Amino acid sequence: MRILVLGAGALGGYFGGRLVEAGAAEVAFLVRPARQAALGRNGLVIDSPFGAWRGPVAALTADQVAPGWDVVLLSCKAYDLADAIAAIRPAVDARTAILPVLNGLAHVDRLAAAFGSDRVLGGLAKIQATLGPDGTVRQLNDWRWITFGERDGGLSDRTRAIEAAFAPARGVVAQAVPDIMARMWEKLVHLGTSAIGTVLMRANVGEVVRAGGSAFLHRLLDRNAAIAAAQGFPMRDAFMAEYRALFADPASAYGTSMLRDIEAGGRTEADHILGYLLDAARRAGVEDEAHEAALLHARAYEQRRAAGRLPGR
Template sequence: MLVLGAGALGSYFGGRALERGLDVVFLVRPRRAEQLARLGLVVESPLGDIRRPVATTDRAGPGFDVVLLSCKAYDLEDAIATIRPAVEAGACVLPVLNGLAHMDTLSAAFGRERVWGGLAKCAATLTPDGVVKHLGDWRWLIFGEQDGRMDGRAAALAAALGRTRGLEAEAVPDIQRRMWEKLVHLGTVAAGTVLMRASVGEIVRAGGTEFLLTLLQRNADIAAAHGHVMTPAFMETYRKLFSDAASTYTASMLRDLEAGGRTEAEHILAWLLEAARRAGVPGEIHALAVLHARAYDQRRAAGRL
């Protein structure tokens, strides 16, 4: 496995893959390479810490079965150029980027047969000193080949990774539906917490339950209009999540924003807004979230944060 980057998700899943005995190499920039050489890979997790030396490289090449692509969506074009030698030599791509916009771009670059669908359910963050902090017990890596094949390389990777305390890996035949489920969830927490600059629990305690549940339903309506109806069990699970007054849950987009960094608003919130408009779903909340994020981008570009 070649892991592009050793940020939060790349480090967590790459580290767990090492624990399972896979041959893992991290393709990283010089600063991160220096951290990994000095400290090793350090992941602090309630499901078991990871502290171990790792192999790194500064370029892709032949010899890999799969590339774990865990970059931010705004770095996708550079990532495609970086991993191209490995993919052209035979590797498949397992992207765990947020949203759905990247799938067409990757398929156009490498062909659908080389690009799997994938999603990660894992809250983690990379600190400036190079330590990855796993925030909670979410540990799922779900992926599948776009044609639904269950006897190929994706199934073999799922079997190799297995289901352990620190990682539950699963190959599925319906990865598009699973990715839409994640987008319904992610679009709700991202738009909600970014607009309010608060956690789910803080929004609920401020009287915002109806706001969050309306946003959840709008995202479900968008998915349904695009052929992916959310199940009653899914909706019930996330209605509970977005009604929890004790929740500290925030989107990574909010954490990026509060740190003064770039966000994936264009790839998630703006994409959902356009999908809502195509489907005839009311999009005023999404439009406000996009406006909020773009106004932040203006302030960031001008150095006024």
């Protein structure tokens, strides 16, 4: 199997790097010239609780891409989606499946419009990782899941083949599932809850809980579950129990990538996640004041960032 990974950052670098390490697929990374040069000098470096790895990888720039890939693993940030679509277009032919692991759901329709609905799988990643200033991909905890499937349900030869390619990779649990859209809604429910809470409070989940915010997080969880149910995807009892426990844990260090982006002075996926949920809440008639406040908070931060008015910068 030939797999092209868009980006060699936190997600793409981790999952793609583990595939290279396992040697079960032919893997290349589609990156910008500066990242290509760094990978050429230093290789790809992973720092992980499941074992460190460093090795050479194939890295291509946009002008070097040609067709012939079985899978394109799309791991960009949502705000880079338009550029990502343009970058991978030369790689996509009749054999290619596009596997996006972006947060949220808003990207799915855009990819289907660009490449055809049958080309686009559903996918999600549950991992906390970051790309360090030195180019090292650092996994922050033991989350290591990548899940994917056909958006119309069922299993297929291509999703089983992707699962098989990941099977020997250490530090990865890859699963082809028959209900990927329900799984993606589950992720959006818990991610939306934690993003609203951590962005508004500028603190991780444990800090919010220790400040007395567990009931607030639980209300957000219930509202986001109601949004999903209105879309035809009710949350499982086991899922709700798991995340009620997480959002009541004073020791939790869970912080969303959106919070880390704000703390680092970077761009955010606010419209892709918070904006999507706010629109869905209003369509479903779900109370949306916290959703609106979190989106306004993130957008106001973006305005300050664009004006160069962030503290210490």
